[in-house]
Amino acid sequence: MSEILFINACVSNGHPSRTLLLAHYFLKQLAQNTQSKITEIDLTKENLQPLNEKTLAARTADLDSKQLLKPKFHYAHQLAAADFIVVAAPYWDLSFPSILKVFFEHTSAASITFTYTEHGPAGLCKACQLYYLTTAGGVIGKYNFGYDYIRGLCDLYGIEKTEMFAAEGLDIENADIDTAMNDACRKIDLYFAQ
Ligand SMILES: Cc1cc2nc3c(=O)[nH]c(=O)nc-3n(C[C@H](O)[C@H](O)[C@H](O)COP(=O)(O)O)c2cc1C
Known part of the structure; x- marks a missing residue:
């Protein structure tokens, strides 16, 4: 059975996360269409720490000496092995x-x-597709730095295709949130109907 790795970065802002809602809507269809099981990494519950001088030095030494099975590389192995990757943020x-x-x-x-490699970096990830789900208070427009960064990372990791689904304008005064969310869900429906 294929595996969808779901990376949940929906930090709560005191209300049920609209991004998480959209992600669940998407995941249900992706799992059905690909006959996959979902493995979730909930980043809001993991005890993740940024690399610092000490942890970076230890990590570099482990990578240089090919000590790749240490627990610190667990996330990297999970990402490399997944068939599909879904990020919600x-x-x-x-x-x-x-x-x-x-x-x-x-x-x-x-x-x-x-x-x-001698020709530059080469990806080692198995997944051919990463999906990015987001919601925004305003309009994302050209300032899509999160998704742009992830697309660059996919180039590095060897993940060939990326797709983003977003509901925007949710915090604009008098916004019709239901319509914006429904519109994003219809785009997801259309994607899977293709
Ligand atoms: C810390 C923080 C930063 C935000 N920055 C932006 C921003 O730069 N542009 C924007 O349009 N909305 C911004 N928003 C609004 C969120 O994008 C919006 O409320 C989104 O729907 C939150 O998703 P959620 O319902 O899953 O928590 C920000 C919200 C928070 C809490």
């Missing part, structure tokens, strides 16, 4: 919550998710 400060960046610091491990 609210649009924060033109990007996404920093916990997601910390997660990718941990997955960006040479020899696990990518490697260096």
Whole structure:
């Protein structure tokens, strides 16, 4: 059975997360269409720490000596092995919550998710597709730095296709939130109807 790795970066803002709602709507269809099981990493519950001088030095030594089975590389192995990757993150400060960046610091491990060759970096991830779900208070427009970063990371990891689904304008005064959310769900329906 294929595996969908669901990376949940929906840090709660005191209300049920609209991004998580959209992600669940999407995941149900992806799991059905691909006959996959879902494995979730809830970043709001993991005890993830940014790399610092000490942990970076230890990690570099482990990577250099190919000690790749240490627990610290667990996230990288999970990401490398998944058949599909789904990331859900609210649009924060033109990007996404920093916990997601910390997660990718941990997955960006040479020899696990990518490697260096004489022709440059080459991806080692199995997944051919990453999906990104988000919701935004305003309009994302050209300031889509979170998704742009993830697309770059997919190039590095060897994940060929990315797709984003978003509901925008949710915090604009008098916004019709239900319509914006429904519109995003219809786009998901259309995607799977293709
Ligand atoms: C810390 C923080 C930063 C945010 N930054 C932005 C922003 O830069 N642009 C924007 O349009 N909305 C911004 N918003 C609004 C969120 O994108 C919006 O409320 C989103 O729907 C939250 O998703 P959620 O319901 O899953 O929590 C921000 C919200 C928070 C809490």
